[in-house]
Amino acid sequence: MSTPESAHGPATDEPDPATPGIGQLTSLSTVAARQLATTTKSEPQMQAITSRWLLKMLPWVDVRGGAYRVNRRLQLSVGRGRVRFEQNGADDIKVIPETLTELPVLRGYSDTEVLKEVAGRFRVREVRAGQVLFEAGQPVTEAYLVAHGRFTRYTAGKYDEEEVLGVVTDGDQMGDEAIGQSDPLWLSSVRAETAGVLLVLPWDVVAEFTERVPSLAAHLEAYAERQRLPMNRKGEADVPVQAGHVGEPTLPGGFVDYELAPREYELSLTQTVLRVHTRVADLYNDPMDQTQQQLRLTIEEIRERQEWELVNNREFGLLHSVDYTQRISTFTGPPTPDDLDELLAMRRKTRLFLAHPKAIAAFFRQCNKRGLVPGTVNVDGHEIPAWRGVPFFPCGKIPITPQHTSSIIALRTGEADQGVIGLFQTGIPEEYQPGLNVRFMGIDTAAIIRYLVTAYYSLAILVPDAAGILENVQIGRTAE
Numbered sequence: 001m002s003t004p005e006s007a008h009g010p011a012t013d014e015p016d017p018a019t020p021g022i023g024q025l026t027s028l029s030t031v032a033a034r035q036l037a038t039t040t041k042s043e044p045q046m047q048a049i050t051s052r053w054l055l056k057m058l059p060w061v062d063v064r065g066g067a068y069r070v071n072r073r074l075q076l077s078v079g080r081g082r083v084r085f086e087q088n089g090a091d092d093i094k095v096i097p098e099t100l101t102e103l104p105v106l107r108g109y110s111d112t113e114v115l116k117e118v119a120g121r122f123r124v125r126e127v128r129a130g131q132v133l134f135e136a137g138q139p140v141t142e143a144y145l146v147a148h149g150r151f152t153r154y155t156a157g158k159y160d161e162e163e164v165l166g167v168v169t170d171g172d173q174m175g176d177e178a179i180g181q182s183d184p185l186w187l188s189s190v191r192a193e194t195a196g197v198l199l200v201l202p203w204d205v206v207a208e209f210t211e212r213v214p215s216l217a218a219h220l221e222a223y224a225e226r227q228r229l230p231m232n233r234k235g236e237a238d239v240p241v242q243a244g245h246v247g248e249p250t251l252p253g254g255f256v257d258y259e260l261a262p263r264e265y266e267l268s269l270t271q272t273v274l275r276v277h278t279r280v281a282d283l284y285n286d287p288m289d290q291t292q293q294q295l296r297l298t299i300e301e302i303r304e305r306q307e308w309e310l311v312n313n314r315e316f317g318l319l320h321s322v323d324y325t326q327r328i329s330t331f332t333g334p335p336t337p338d339d340l341d342e343l344l345a346m347r348r349k350t351r352l353f354l355a356h357p358k359a360i361a362a363f364f365r366q367c368n369k370r371g372l373v374p375g376t377v378n379v380d381g382h383e384i385p386a387w388r389g390v391p392f393f394p395c396g397k398i399p400i401t402p403q404h405t406s407s408i409i410a411l412r413t414g415e416a417d418q419g420v421i422g423l424f425q426t427g428i429p430e431e432y433q434p435g436l437n438v439r440f441m442g443i444d445t446a447a448i449i450r451y452l453v454t455a456y457y458s459l460a461i462l463v464p465d466a467a468g469i470l471e472n473v474q475i476g477r478t479a480e
Contacts, residue, residue, distance in 0.1 A: 044293050049300050052307050053393035056380075057352055058422035058459070059414045060434070068423050068460055069264045074237040074257035076229050080104055080324045082171030085147050085199070093147050095119045095199055105176045109219050118209060122199040133174075133190045133198075140184040141203050143175030149196015150329065150472070155188045167193075167329040169472055178203070234465075265316060265423060267456045270305045273441065274298050274451040281449060295438065295451070302436070302455050308397045310422070310459050311354075311409075318354075318409055318420075319398070323464035333474040335363040335408060337372060340387050340470070343410050347465045349417055350390050354409040357394040358475040360385070363408075365477070400475065408470040419466045423458040 061068065081102025087093045097119040100106050109115070122145065127133070133144070136155050150169050157163040165188050168174060178184030184203075210217045230238035240252035274294055281291050314320050326346060330339050340363065344350055355363070364385070367374055377386040384391040390410075400406045412419035424435030432438040435457055441450035461467050 041287075043288065044297055046297055046300055048304060050304065050307075050396055051394065052303060053352075054307050054310055054354060054395055054397075055303065055422070057393065057413065058310075058420065060422040060424050061415060063267060063423045063425050063458075066425065066456075067264050067266045068458070069262050070460055070462055071262045072236075072259050072463065074259055075235055076226055076231045076237050080173075081107075082324060083145055083173065084171065085145075087147075093124050093197060093199065095122055095145055103173055103176050105220060105223050107223075109216070111213075111215055114209070114213055114216055118201075121205050122201050125198045125200045127192045127196050127198060129192055129195050131192045133192065134186050135189040136186055138186050140175055140178040140186055143178075143201045143203065143206065144173060145199040145201075146170055146172045146174075147197040147199055149198075150193045151196065152191050152193050152331075153188045154191065164331070167331055169329045175201075175203075265458045265460045267423060267425060267458050268309060268313065268316065269454055269456050270302050270309065271452065271454045272298060272302065274438075274453055276449045276451075278443065278447045278449055291449075295432075295453070298453055299433070299436065302453060306455050306457055307395070310457070311395065311397045312399070316459050318411075318459070318461075318467060319407065319469070321459075321461055322409070322467045322469050323461075326465055326468040327471055328468070329472045330470060330474065333472070334366050335359060335470060335473045336366045337363075337370065337387070340408070343408070343468055343470045344388060344390065346468050347410065347412055349412050349419075350410050351413045351419070352411050353387065353390055353392045354395045354398065354411065355392060355473075356396060356398045356400060356406045356475070358400065359398070359406045359408055359473050360392050360394060362473065362475045363387075363392075404474065404476045405471075406473045406475055408473055410468045410470075412466045415462065417466075418462045420459065420461050423460055425456055428456065 081099075083099040083102050084096045085093055086096055097112065097115040100115050100119060101109055106115070124147075127149065133151070134140075146168055148170055150167060151174075152167055153165040154162050155165060168190065174190060210220060230240075232238050237257045238254075239256055240254045242249070242251055276291050276294055284290050309317060311317050312319055328339070328342055328346070330336070340353075364374065375386050375389070376383045377389065377391040378384075379391055384393065386392060395409075398406055398409070413421065415421055426434050428435070428437050430437045430439045432453075436453070436455040439452045439454070441452050443449050
């Protein structure tokens, strides 16, 4: 009798080689085939590349000698700054003494001991939403520093309606305009729109300091005297002219005075050292040059940082260089068409708005609520959203605060229009792009090739009203 093994062959679970089974291929696999194929590939990609509209839209001025001096007419009115505070608890808020020189009346005052004493005389006061601090026509009895909160300046209109004059927010001050007046009166009323915290200095304390500290009295008198000098509506030293006369009157004479200490902008820089191994540079260059690809992405990163610096650098960045007289706050929080119109009204020939994409979205939400349809402007073949014909360019380098607020920047550009300009220098050694060079640094003992990549740049605001900022822009959605 034959056994199963002898009748049918060996008893095994292995598939018959002649019969295709599960998991067995009948042709060459793609994994094996790729060993003989040339793969089509892309250049190295980079997520952090943005549109960089600020770099594209700024007119760039070639700076010889590495510095650019902005000459202006003599400015008689003193610009307003913002004081800063330190907080060690809900009730322990103090003004930083050195920042009191941001107040126009104390600009340039150098006695730090007096500033510390003045700072110590401020007292904390909490206010509730809707509370009126003072009304127009009342005597000035206190000076205020806003530590936190939003306050509205308003007055009675021609027909007794309430007319809003502006918004006062963190770091602003109220009361210093009374310096030099014998019986100062408030020119407008102020109401708290939110709960807030003020630092208050009684006016009789100011009088006490003036009597006791000769240097402070002299400084305040010089400030008051300067404000009495003839000046134009922008605060520049006036030039006497006469118009509409007849006959042969004696014409007034004068001259245009200049600032004696104009600001100079030195070119800043962004640098890095690119390292490439010689074996990579020699052997792995088909179909793409490895060194060129490394350099391309390195330059992209440098240009991204360059735009960040033009917005955020504390020396020349837009967010820190725009004059405080050219800053306004949103009236209700979200950026409304009214807020943008107010920002436009502060300067002539506004060329562009610059805003974080989320701030742009917040603005268009407000337009949607009002049934408004903003237009578009064609810029270099791109349809850019616009308001009143001024394009809105996205810029992710404008920061969003932890409180979910941001800023919208308005710019007039170009030297011919006394606007904002970018600064760079061309013709530098081993220049790779305008204002950027790549310099060979040698090969070290580890066979690493090193290249120094440098971009030189800065930014200048030729006159204060060339740039403005809408601050405290809330970007979150609000309940309907």
